[in-house]
Amino acid sequence: MIEISNVTKTYGGRIRAVDNITFTVEPGCIYGFLGPNGAGKTTTIKLIAGIIRPDSGTIRVCGHDTVREALAAKKSIGFVPDDPNAFLHLKGLEYLKFMGDIYEVEAGKRREIIGSLAERFDMTKALGDKIQSYSHGMRQK
Known part of the structure; x- marks a missing residue:
């Protein structure tokens, strides 16, 4: 609610x-x-x-x-901005680790979640690339 x-x-x-x-x-x-x-x-x-x-x-x-x-x-809500430019210089994995730190997700659990979601959204290979190289759709994922 x-x-x-x-x-x-x-x-x-x-x-x-x-x-x-x-x-x-x-x-x-x-x-x-x-x-x-x-x-x-x-x-x-x-x-x-x-x-x-x-x-x-x-x-x-x-x-x-x-x-x-x-x-x-x-932790109870998600938000996908239309144009997330603030973190374009980070690699995908760096950004996800940063967000995990903000939300205090334990490192082991964070690795598990990132791996699972990266696979589900076909983003595993892209995690090592800078976000600025992602297409608009990839950034929203």
Whole structure:
């Protein structure tokens, strides 16, 4: 379940991207965000994923506050950005190890998960390549 309560996010102290939104996504439900450019869709997703913090209000993912219990909340949600440029200089395996460290995944378990998913998504050989060499679809995997 995702619970958003009275959430506001302002950029630069003046641009209010999200203004006092409140909604709940029940388990098993699928929602979409529709609206014109600048309506706050991407900001709302980044808030839910814990990538940015709200100025006010609360966001809970599976019962975990995204600010006070950030790690637990992030373990309960996935996010695939449209254009993940921040880590293009890393090799695929370096990036996955880095993410495993952030989420405190034990090294042995991390190796097991990476191996299994790399095989499932036919990415095993690509793990040694820099992410900047990946196609758009490969980056999203």
